[in-house]
Every structure is written in C-alpha cells, then in structure tokens.
Amino acid sequence: MxxxxxxxxxxxxxxxxxxxxxxxxxxxxxxxxxxxxxxxxxxxxxxxxxxxxxxxxxxxxxxxxxxxxxxxxxxxxxxxxxxxxxxxxxxxxxxxxxxxxxxxxxxxxxxxxxxxxxxxxxxxxxxxxxxxxxxxxxxxxxxxxxxxxxxxxxxxxxxxxxxxxxxxxxxxxxxxxxxxxxxxxxxxxxxxxxxxxxxxxxxxxxxxxxxxxxxxxAGVTTYSPILKFDLKPGDKVGVAGIGGLGHLAVKLAVAKGADVYAFTTTPDKVNDIKGFGAKEVIVLEDNDKLNEYRGQLDYMINTLPVAYDVAAYAAVVKPFGTYTQVGMPNGFTVSVNALALSASQVNFNASLIGDMQETQEIVDYCVEHNIRxxxxxxxxxxxxxxxxxxxxxxxxxxxxxxxxxx
Amino acid sequence: MxxxxxxxxxxxxxxxxxxxxxxxxxxxxxxxxxxxxxxxxxxxxxxxxxxxxxxxxxxxxxxxxxxxxxxxxxxxxxxxxxxxxxxxxxxxxxxxxxxxxxxxxxxxxxxxxxxxxxxxxxxxxxxxxxxxxxxxxxxxxxxxxxxxxxxxxxxxxxxxxxxxxxxxxxxxxxxxxxxxxxxxxxxxxxxxxxxxxxxxxxxxxxxxxxxxxxxxxAGVTTYSPILKFDLKPGDKVGVAGIGGLGHLAVKLAVAKGADVYAFTTTPDKVNDIKGFGAKEVIVLEDNDKLNEYRGQLDYMINTLPVAYDVAAYAAVVKPFGTYTQVGMPNGFTVSVNALALSASQVNFNASLIGDMQETQEIVDYCVEHNIRxxxxxxxxxxxxxxxxxxxxxxxxxxxxxxxxxx
Incomplete structure (x- = not known):
C-alpha cells in the first residue's frame, strides 16, 4: 500500500x-x-x-x-x-x-x-x-x-x-x-x-x-437495464455472453426471480452457469440454435463485446419485447438486419453502464441479496x-x- | 387493356x-x-x-x-x-x-x-x-x-x-x-x-x-408502424427520407393530427413537403443538423432505402421513445453505433409493410380523409x-x- x-x-x-x-x-x-x-x-x-x-x-x-x-x-x-x-x-x-x-x-x-x-x-x-x-x-x-x-x-x-x-x-x-x-x-x-x-x-x-x-x-452495466425493464418474478430473461458482465447479469436476474436463459459459446461454462441459478444454458455453435427460442423470452440482455448479428439474437425475445445491448464492440458498431428485426417485432436498445444512484444501488443490492x-x-x-x-x-x-x- | x-x-x-x-x-x-x-x-x-x-x-x-x-x-x-x-x-x-x-x-x-x-x-x-x-x-x-x-x-x-x-x-x-x-x-x-x-x-x-x-x-408500410405507435394529435413525429414512402408518411401523420418534422437531403423538395402539411422541413447536408433536434420528437419513422447511421437519426427521438426503420437497404443491413444509441436511450425497431387488414385499412383511411x-x-x-x-x-x-x- x-x-x-x-x-x-x-x-x-x-x-x-x-x-x-x-x-x-x-x-x-x-x-x-x-x-x-x-x-x-x-x-x-x-x-x-x-x-x-x-x-x-x-x-x-x-x-x-x-x-x-x-x-x-x-x-x-x-x-x-x-x-x-x-x-x-x-x-x-x-x-x-x-x-x-x-x-x-x-x-x-x-x-x-x-x-x-x-x-x-x-x-x-x-x-x-x-x-x-x-x-x-x-x-x-x-x-x-x-x-x-x-x-x-x-x-x-x-x-x-x-x-x-x-x-x-x-x-x-x-x-x-x-x-x-x-x-x-x-x-x-x-x-x-x-x-x-x-x-x-x-x-x-x-x-x-x-x-x-x-x-x-460489470455489475451496474447489467443492473441498470434490468432495473429499467422492471423485471418481474417468473419473467423469462435471456443473457447472452457469460463473461464478466454476463455472469453478473445471470445472478442479478435470478435474484429478481426471473427464469434465466443463458446463451454462451463456451461449453465448459455450462455447469458454472447453472450454478449461478440459470434455468437453462444454451451453448451456441452458430445462430441456428437461437431459432429454437424464437419469440419466447420477455427480455434479453447481450453483453458480447464483439460485432455480431443483433437481429438473430433479438428474435429470441417475444414480439414487442425489448432487447438490450450492453457490450461495446470495436468501433462501437453493431450491424442489424432490418428485415430480420422487423420480423421479430422486437425493440432494440443499448445501455451504457448506469448512473451514480444505480451504482450505489447495485453494491447495496448485492450485499443485501448476498450476490457476489x-x-x-x-x-x-x-x-x-x-x-x-x-x-x-x-x-x-x-x-x-x-x-x-x- | x-x-x-x-x-x-x-x-x-x-x-x-x-x-x-x-x-x-x-x-x-x-x-x-x-x-x-x-x-x-x-x-x-x-x-x-x-x-x-x-x-x-x-x-x-x-x-x-x-x-x-x-x-x-x-x-x-x-x-x-x-x-x-x-x-x-x-x-x-x-x-x-x-x-x-x-x-x-x-x-x-x-x-x-x-x-x-x-x-x-x-x-x-x-x-x-x-x-x-x-x-x-x-x-x-x-x-x-x-x-x-x-x-x-x-x-x-x-x-x-x-x-x-x-x-x-x-x-x-x-x-x-x-x-x-x-x-x-x-x-x-x-x-x-x-x-x-x-x-x-x-x-x-x-x-x-x-x-x-x-x-x-408505400402507404401500408408507413401506416402500419404509425398505427402501432398509437399517434396522438399534437405528437411530434419525424419522417426521414421523403420519397415514395416518406411523402405518404408525412400526409398520414398530418392526418392523424401530428406535428410532422420532415428530414430530407433534397432542398428542392421543401415546398412540396410543406404542402403535404409538415410543420417543419429540415434539409440535412450531414448528420450535424440532426443534433439540433436531439431528444425532441415523440416518434420517428425512417424510410431511407440505403445504409445510414441509425443512431444519429434515432437520437432525434425523446429518451425511451421509439424509432422505426421501414426502408430496406442493400443486404437489409443497417449499422448502429451502440454507444450513441445508448446515449439516446431510444428504442429502435423495424417494420415490414403491414398485414392484410392494415392494407385494406390504409386504402379506406385515405379515401375517408382524402389523402392521395x-x-x-x-x-x-x-x-x-x-x-x-x-x-x-x-x-x-x-x-x-x-x-x-x-
């Protein structure tokens, strides 16, 4: 020191x-x-x-x-x-x-x-x-x-x-x-x-x-959009990308009472993620697997810090639901297939960290709910x-x- | 015949x-x-x-x-x-x-x-x-x-x-x-x-x-999302791209009682567009002009059939409002600056034409309201x-x- x-x-x-x-x-x-x-x-x-x-x-x-x-x-x-x-x-x-x-x-x-x-x-x-x-x-x-x-x-x-x-x-x-x-x-x-x-x-x-x-x-970045979504117990919440941000998103959504569907490209994370409380862990080799979950989730948060096809993931959310990007890829740029986004009828937004009130809240929330x-x-x-x-x-x-x- | x-x-x-x-x-x-x-x-x-x-x-x-x-x-x-x-x-x-x-x-x-x-x-x-x-x-x-x-x-x-x-x-x-x-x-x-x-x-x-x-x-493609937005008289509605679709979007939103803000890159369309009932016509030489309208509109529809920077336009809508893409560019792909989208706090979605009920509705609506x-x-x-x-x-x-x- x-x-x-x-x-x-x-x-x-x-x-x-x-x-x-x-x-x-x-x-x-x-x-x-x-x-x-x-x-x-x-x-x-x-x-x-x-x-x-x-x-x-x-x-x-x-x-x-x-x-x-x-x-x-x-x-x-x-x-x-x-x-x-x-x-x-x-x-x-x-x-x-x-x-x-x-x-x-x-x-x-x-x-x-x-x-x-x-x-x-x-x-x-x-x-x-x-x-x-x-x-x-x-x-x-x-x-x-x-x-x-x-x-x-x-x-x-x-x-x-x-x-x-x-x-x-x-x-x-x-x-x-x-x-x-x-x-x-x-x-x-x-x-x-x-x-x-x-x-x-x-x-x-x-x-x-x-x-x-x-x-x-990582905590506030995932907590802030989950707060804004006003997640209710029993809601089906997707989390894509289970790294530093994603693993906290899983834990936070579970604490809020959601059924969490975790999407990862890393098979050896499956047991960990189940341990975090996810109801289901989906290992994606490609986007085809997403099709099985089409239109099923109430909300989804994507933490991927790399470019990817937004519409393919967003389509997992129910029509007129919301899909939030929190990962920031190179150049901050993500591409969206507008036709596929239209077919999903999902709203896409992005969220940057959280404000200071939320930052204090996430710390206190994790203490109160024993989330680490x-x-x-x-x-x-x-x-x-x-x-x-x-x-x-x-x-x-x-x-x-x-x-x-x- | x-x-x-x-x-x-x-x-x-x-x-x-x-x-x-x-x-x-x-x-x-x-x-x-x-x-x-x-x-x-x-x-x-x-x-x-x-x-x-x-x-x-x-x-x-x-x-x-x-x-x-x-x-x-x-x-x-x-x-x-x-x-x-x-x-x-x-x-x-x-x-x-x-x-x-x-x-x-x-x-x-x-x-x-x-x-x-x-x-x-x-x-x-x-x-x-x-x-x-x-x-x-x-x-x-x-x-x-x-x-x-x-x-x-x-x-x-x-x-x-x-x-x-x-x-x-x-x-x-x-x-x-x-x-x-x-x-x-x-x-x-x-x-x-x-x-x-x-x-x-x-x-x-x-x-x-x-x-x-x-x-x-053109009619139903712009009418369908405007219907879904549930536009109210006095709402500030943006329309970007005043061509075949956009000029109908202006007329339809005006008929619904909206204050329409029309964004065009073509200066010699200004008088026409005012004639369609737009409250304001904004000629965009580049995206800087959009900044003046940041966070001001209740809703916006974009008809551009070419690739463009979604977040720059979406930012014209009020935080937590909705921005809809109806134009379909090459490859259907639009790019979104996720950081800029986060800062706007706007929801981005896309809409494809409309269904058959809406198609009949738009025809009947235009007859009833004398929109041509x-x-x-x-x-x-x-x-x-x-x-x-x-x-x-x-x-x-x-x-x-x-x-x-x-």
Whole structure:
C-alpha cells in the first residue's frame, strides 16, 4: 500500500466551474448525435486531449500499470495525479478488476488514444483524503469508483440522473482532463486515485473489497437495464455472453426471480452457469440454435463485446419485447438486419453502464441479496496474461488486481 | 387493356394444402432468426426457387416488363401465370406503381434472383375471374394487390394477423412458387395477375386506380408502424427520407393530427413537403443538423432505402421513445453505433409493410380523409428512365405505370 501518497493537504486546484444542467438538458445537448460527434463526447481520443499542465508540489504521486501504445502491453509506470480539489476524495486503491473495455480502449479499438494510459474502472479502496467541501466521505471510509470520475457542478442534486450520458462527465481513464498532470484521466490499475466525491460510492463492510470491485462496471452495466425493464418474478430473461458482465447479469436476474436463459459459446461454462441459478444454458455453435427460442423470452440482455448479428439474437425475445445491448464492440458498431428485426417485432436498445444512484444501488443490492461476482485475484505482474485470458474467453469470470502488488 | 387474358375457366390447380398457424405461431416458427435464414424465408433467391412446372392449356397468358439479369434493365416479356385456383382471383391490371424495392430486388441487392422476373407490388385493376370458393370478390370489382399474393390456408380467419411475417406467405414477385409456370411469382408491371383472394383488397370507387396503387406498399408500410405507435394529435413525429414512402408518411401523420418534422437531403423538395402539411422541413447536408433536434420528437419513422447511421437519426427521438426503420437497404443491413444509441436511450425497431387488414385499412383511411399520393403516370416504355429517377431522387413522388401501354 502506498501511504506515501497522502499528499493531499494542498487542496488548491481550480474548482469545477458551475454549469447547471438537468438530466433532460444533458440528453438534449449531448454531443452524441453522430458517431463521430459521439466519440468526441464520450470516448476520449488523442486529438481532443487537453494540454498537459503540471502543478509541482501539489500533485499526487501514483504508480500503476500503463499501456504505452496500441499493442496494449501494460508495464509499470510512475505518474502524478492532480491535487485533491475541494469536492474531491483521494482513494488508496486496494483492488481493481479487469473489464474487457480496458483492453478495447488501450488497443485503440474505439478511438486513437493518448499514452501512457493507465486503464481500470472497477476500483475499490480506502479514502485517504477529502476536499474541504466533501461531506459524503471521510478519511478511512471504504469507497468504490466505476467508469466516471468527474462531472458538472450540479452532479449532487438528487434529481440529477444519467451522469453517464452527460457531455460534462469525465470517464475514468483516457478522458481529456485539464487538471490532470498527464492531460488525461488515469485509471485504477494503480495505487491511488483522485475523484470527485459524487462519483465514488460507499462499499459496505459486509462485502470484501475484491468482490465489490466488479460491481462498479460489470455489475451496474447489467443492473441498470434490468432495473429499467422492471423485471418481474417468473419473467423469462435471456443473457447472452457469460463473461464478466454476463455472469453478473445471470445472478442479478435470478435474484429478481426471473427464469434465466443463458446463451454462451463456451461449453465448459455450462455447469458454472447453472450454478449461478440459470434455468437453462444454451451453448451456441452458430445462430441456428437461437431459432429454437424464437419469440419466447420477455427480455434479453447481450453483453458480447464483439460485432455480431443483433437481429438473430433479438428474435429470441417475444414480439414487442425489448432487447438490450450492453457490450461495446470495436468501433462501437453493431450491424442489424432490418428485415430480420422487423420480423421479430422486437425493440432494440443499448445501455451504457448506469448512473451514480444505480451504482450505489447495485453494491447495496448485492450485499443485501448476498450476490457476489466470481473472481480470481491476481498480482499486477500477471495483468497482461489475464488480458489474454479475457480475450480468449478463459477468464472465470473476473480478474481482480491486488493493488498492493503494484 | 387485356381482355384476351380472361382464360380463367379452367380452375383446376392444386388447392393450397391446409396448414393452420396462428399469428403467434407465425412469429415463433418464422425462419427469421438469422439473416441467412431470414433471407430464405422472406426474400426469394435463385437457389431456393421451385422447379418450373408448366400446365399447358390452363395457364393464364400475361405480358409484362421483366428484368433479365442483375443490370435490372427491364424489357417486354411474355409469360404465363398459373391457372386461377379455387381461392384465387384474376385481376386485369390497370396501373402498377414503382417502389424502390423493385429496383433493389431486380438488381440482386438483397439476394441472387431468378430471371426473367417481373417486378411490381403496388397493383390495381379489375377482377376478371374468381375461383369457386371466392366470396370476397366478384368479377368486375376494383381490387388492389400489395407485396403478398399467397399464404397458408387459414389466412382468412379474422384472428390471423401479421401475414407479412409468416413463412407460408408468398411475396408478389420472385418468390419460389411451385404452381407458377416460371417457378417464381411474377409481379405487377404486367397486364394481369393471379392472387389468392385474401391477399387482394377492395379499392373504393372514390379513389382513382392510379392514386390507389402506391397505397398498397408505400402507404401500408408507413401506416402500419404509425398505427402501432398509437399517434396522438399534437405528437411530434419525424419522417426521414421523403420519397415514395416518406411523402405518404408525412400526409398520414398530418392526418392523424401530428406535428410532422420532415428530414430530407433534397432542398428542392421543401415546398412540396410543406404542402403535404409538415410543420417543419429540415434539409440535412450531414448528420450535424440532426443534433439540433436531439431528444425532441415523440416518434420517428425512417424510410431511407440505403445504409445510414441509425443512431444519429434515432437520437432525434425523446429518451425511451421509439424509432422505426421501414426502408430496406442493400443486404437489409443497417449499422448502429451502440454507444450513441445508448446515449439516446431510444428504442429502435423495424417494420415490414403491414398485414392484410392494415392494407385494406390504409386504402379506406385515405379515401375517408382524402389523402392521395403524389403521382406521375408513365407509359411502360419509360420504366427504365423512371427507375433512374427513383435512384437519383428526382422522382416526385411515385411513378405509376399505365398498364394499357404494356
């Protein structure tokens, strides 16, 4: 652990300028109409990175594992974070887990990146410092951080939801950030992190740090659309892609009382998935098998982080039902056979993580219902090997980096 | 007109075998899970064509304009249709209008085709013969045919809806048909057509044949999803792509009391579209203009028959609203930026024409509300030139072929 990083007293960084924006305004003014525009809004890219500005003597020293180019090979790296602002907290990271998104972004699958860049957006640890305005946390609290670390000044108002779709929101790594010494946000494969208090959640004592970490992206990403679907006991819910996200989707839907139909391409996951409570596990060698389930499910969530034929999967849902994409493939692009989608009469939508209220909810829900992700704790030095396992589908089901090994 | 084609007395063709299927069964058993499977179900292709079987002395002679290869160049062609079966009617065609789908299919954009093939699925004329079981029509009735010409034996039951999604349904041209002398159905750029009675609708005297024709595909294709959306007066409805389908969508939504926002890439259509009753006409040079309307509309229908960025358009709809694709591009494939779709929080679906009940409804609705398509009547010899105009966006707005010129 990195006690020497508690240089948090000099909390003099510029305050975030007040820019009020309701949720509706967020959505209406968001830059996300066209894909190109979208990318500049939600996906950090090299071209839009803020200039590097260093503030000697005030920054927080950190160590992490960073990618240095599009090979995505991670190596130890020492860097600095911005000082703890009035609304910020400093977290000494205990664990950070590995999300497929980390790999996509570091390898430039979504947009060109600035390097070095530290990935990681499933982060848990202990609060080591708080800014003068912070009341949500105190030093010593257990805290978690997901995909967002900063936003507009009215983040804290209770009616403010949907932070993930706000153009003001800064994502956890690679996001242009004029206050960051490296010019971009740096993620959680590291010893510590500075985040705005609103973007951290409380981690109850009843759940271990390492088991809480995957809830902060994988958990909320699957929980949020399931919440919106308003799943009822006995509903037939499909989950496609049983990896880090999918295995949590299965557990969450089961906890909500659904009959879960899990679709996987990996035969040796079947027993695991039944153990998670799935009513049925369907091993797909190709899309033909989907035909047997045509029009049968009340709802389906697809976690595949690769391109695939959306309409073939969506057709498993009953006519006029809903099918939600949460995995984000290269370029974020999925293709849809419009004719097949019409024949299914299914509504297709997509969902990005969840908002901060939902992020706290998923943690509390898992504590209350004794839901835990399946994890493998690894030392930081194994991270490149672990990434290979994620891509090769041999991860079972979430790797969690022990930050004391960084 | 083709009085010499009334050779309909020898009604001895095999009866359609009885195969009961409810609408739900249609949908559940439909072949449309994967695009490949879908194509074999809904889109006729060369490889799945039935063998040609000729029944000398019983067939109906016809003349039409056919494509002979993927160039899609149409030339006069004489061919035979199957005899009039017990449940069939023979229609002397008066007019047939030109749909962009005709062009796509003849040019092999959707699937390989059998040639010669006569396109045309917006067909009106006079009933010239009826099979012995037919009570719906009598000789001399005004009748219309859209995209479907045959189906399973229980088509006529009142609870049977959604014929367009049934694997038993035969589409109007290029569909494998064991009873057709050419092995495939042949469409309406012709002097006559034989269809099962269920798949023809009544054309009231109050509308001209030539104005009724475009309602049978363009009309019902836009009417069906608008019906399902349950549009209320004052709703803000978007229509993108103001061609044959889109101009009818504008008129229909206006008739339903909506404030219509029409999106076009063709500046010189603006005055026309305002004349159709649109509240606002937005000329799109690129997708940036869409941003100004982000999250504002209650519903949107997109008629573009080409590939485009779905999420950019869908974002114009309010969060949790619905966006419907009715145009069918090459390969039926549209691409969706899943990240942008997530940010819009809009549901995306697609709709294929409409069922037979809706087809009759759209005709009656347009008569009742005095809605007429904008048409240009042409002689059959101008059909290739007209196709060029459709592709080049200079059609205003539906070409209708005068069948007496064939």
């Amino acid at each position: 990195c006690k020497n990083h508690h240089q948090h007293d000099a909390v003099t960084a510029a305050k975030i300028s007040p820019e009020g924006a309701s949720r509706r305004k967020f959505i209406q003014s968001s830059s996300a109409v066209g894909a190109g525009i979208m990318l500049s809004g939600l996906v950090p890219s090299l071209s839009s990175a803020a200039p590097v500005s260093s503030k000697p003597g005030q920054n927080i020293k950190s160590k992490g594992y960073a990618a240095f180019d599009e090979s995505g090979v991670l190596k130890p790296w020492e860097f600095e974070r911005r000082p703890v602002g009035d609304d910020d907290i400093l977290i000494d990271i205990k664990f950070a887990s590995i999300c497929h998104s980390d790999i996509h972004q570091m390898k430039g699958h979504w947009a060109p990146q600035q390097y070095p860049q530290v990935p990681g957006h499933e982060i848990v640890g202990v609060v080591a410092a708080v800014g003068k305005n912070v009341t949500k946390f105190k030093v010593g609290d257990r805290a978690g951080v997901g995909c967002m670390v900063d936003g507009c000044s009215d983040c804290d108002t209770s009616e403010n939801r949907g932070e993930q779709y706000s153009p003001k929101t800064k994502f956890t790594y690679g996001h242009p950030d004029e206050r960051a010494p490296t010019g971009i946000t740096q993620g959680g494969y590291a010893t510590n992190i500075v985040v705005r208090d609103h973007f951290a959640v409380h981690i109850p004592e009843a759940i271990s740090f390492e088991e809480a970490a995957p809830l902060l992206c 992700p399946e994890i493998q704790v690894i030392p930081a030095s194994d991270v490149n090997k672990a990434w290979e396992s994620v891509v090769n589908k041999t991860a079972r089901y979430r790797y969690v980096i022990d930050s004391s090994t960084i | 083709c009085k010499n084609h009334h050779q309909h007395d020898a009604v001895t063709a095999a009866k359609i075998s009885p195969e009961g299927a409810s609408r739900r069964k249609f949908i559940q058993s439909s072949s449309a899970v994967g695009a490949g499977i879908m194509l074999s179900g809904l889109v006729p292709s060369l490889s799945s064509a039935a063998p040609v079987s000729s029944k000398p002395g019983q067939n109906i002679k016809s003349k039409g304009y056919a494509a002979f290869d993927e160039s899609g160049v149409l030339k006069p062609w004489e061919f035979e249709r199957r005899p009039v079966g017990d449940d069939d009617i023979l229609i002397d065609i008066k007019f047939a209008s030109i749909c962009h789908s005709d062009i796509h299919q003849m040019k092999g954009h959707w699937a390989p085709q059998q040639y010669p093939q006569v396109p045309g699925h917006e067909i009106v004329g006079v009933v010239a013969a009826v099979g012995k079981n037919v009570t719906k029509f009598k000789v001399g009735d005004r009748a219309g045919v859209g995209c479907m010409v045959d189906g399973c034996s229980d088509c006529d039951t009142s609870e049977n809806r959604g014929e367009q999604y049934s694997p038993k349904t035969k589409f109007t041209y290029g569909h494998p048909d064991e009873r057709a002398p050419t092995g495939i159905t042949q469409g309406g750029y012709a002097t006559n057509i034989v269809v099962r009675d269920h798949f023809a609708v009544h054309i009231p005297e109050a509308i001209s044949f030539e104005e009724a024709a475009p309602l049978l595909c 398509p904008e048409i240009q009547v042409i002689p059959a010899s101008d059909v290739n030139k007209a196709w060029e105009s459709v592709v080049n966006k200079t059609a205003r707005y539906r070409y209708v072929i005068d069948s007496s010129t064939i």
